[in-house]
Amino acid sequence: MPMNLQSQHPALEQLPESFAIVADNISAIRVSGDDANSYLQGQLTCDLSQLVEKQLLIGGHCDAKGKMFSAFRLITHNQDRLMIQSKGCLPSSLTQLQKYGVFAKVDINEADDLAFLALVGQQGVAFLEQQFGKVPDSFNPVVAEHGTSIVYLPGSLDRYLVVSDKAQLNDIAKQCQLPIYDHTLWTAIEIQSGFVHLNELAAGDYVxxxxxxxxxxxxxxxxxxxxxxxxxxxxxxxxxxxxxxxxxxxxxxxxxxxxxxxxxxxxxxxxxxxxxxxxxxxxxxxxxxxxxxxxxxxxxxxxxxxxxxxxxxxxxxxxxxxxxxx
Structure with missing residues (x-):
């Protein structure tokens, strides 16, 4: 647990210039194996053939009637495909992907060994540069270093999402001197940014x-x-x-x-x-x-x-x- 975790829930208009968020209300579906890209290409709304070039894809996972199980951000992390999404919609999406994945050379599971820390502001960028020596941007939205991925998420507030195993991310958070807020602020910024944060009951309701x-x-x-x-x-x-x-x-x-x-x-x-x-x-x-x-x-x-x-x-x-x- 980071030492400077804040108990406050600030209004969006009152946020400090730089801060961090323990985003433990999101998780990821990990897809690996020889057929990972081809399998996902037939399941998701985004074009997996563009992943190498774009590094970061946004997409949805639907049922046969076009209703969404989940909305996600897709990256490659340690050679695996990660579909980063809200924890609320992950179980239904995971179940469906595993159901049809038995016919392909893929392994599909929840990446529950990973954790997520978001940083915002110039001091957040400086911290990432100090820790990793490089920071993603709109031209290069994902950078990887020593098993950690950093994802640039533009929006109402530009965010840098650090993805790593739980122990390593905990060490990173302990070194961060910025005010650190809980996951509810991640939800607030998703709302402000217009990126859907599906809850469990909404999964399967919307095209x-x-x-x-x-x-x-x-x-x-x-x-x-x-x-x-x-x-x-x-x-x-x-x-x-x-x-x-x-x-x-x-x-x-x-x-x-x-x-x-x-x-x-x-x-x-x-x-x-x-x-x-x-x-x-x-x-x-x-x-x-x-x-x-x-x-x-x-x-x-x-x-x-x-x-x-x-x-x-x-x-x-x-x-x-x-x-x-x-």
Whole structure:
């Protein structure tokens, strides 16, 4: 456990310039073996043939009907493929990959020997340079050194995700003099960055375009067949998708408990109607509340929402670091 782990939950507007996050709410599926790339190519929305060149791929893993088990960031780590994703959606994705993996030369398991530490800010970059002698960037998004991978994740806040075995990562965290926050802040930055952080109940509910995967280069429409491809392609070419992922912000002076399947209601004049489903959330000590939700894609920028179970807590849309226009 790092000595300077913070107990506070700061609002996104009050974060220090540099800090770190123990991201123990994410894990990874490890895929190895002679057929790793070819097997994943037939299962995932991203194009594995681009992994060597791009080093980092974003993708989704769907069922035959195009509903997502998981959204992930894919890298090569010590010759294995790692699908880094929220712990909430990992079990269902892992089960399905293992189910069909028996027909290929692959080994598929949860990489539960690994841990994840995210760093933000110039002091974070300086710490990584001191520890590893190099830092990834947009041109070279993954660097590896002594069994550790560092992944550059651009967004509302640029993050550097350190991936290593638990003992080594614990040593790295102990040497880090930055304030270190718990995993809830990772969720908050995913919300702000517009990258879906699926919980267990949301896995299997959404086609990739409903959570903006196409807007973060997470879908290849030219790679050929993969599980769920027909539905995903139909969404694009027939314009059938009517939902999108949004970030919302509100304020409350009370601690609010939000269930994984909680709903938002949309204000329509003096009335309220169903607005959408919450996927993840973060509440700061100051009372600021941030929510990631799937809403109608044509939601107006000035729309007002409230929690169905806490009707006095209202929300407005936050800006995302990308446009919803395709």
């Amino acid at each position: 990739p375009q409903m959570v903006n995967l196409q807007l973060v280069n997470g879908i290849s429409f030219s790679k050929g067949c993969y599980m769920g491809q027909e539905t995903v392609a139909r969404m694009k070419y027939l314009g059938k998708n009517k939902r999108a992922l949004f970030a919302l912000q509100g304020h409350t002076d009370q601690v609010v408990t939000i269930a994984d399947d909680a709903m938002l209601e949309l204000q329509m004049g003096e009335n309220w109607r169903r607005g959408g489903n919450i996927i993840s959330h973060y509440q700061a000590d100051s009372g600021e509340l941030y929510i990631q939700a799937v809403l109608a894609s044509d939601t107006e920028q000035d729309a007002v929402f409230r929690l169905k179970e806490h009707t006095d807590v209202t929300f407005k849309l936050m800006s995302l670091p990308y446009s919803l226009a395709e």
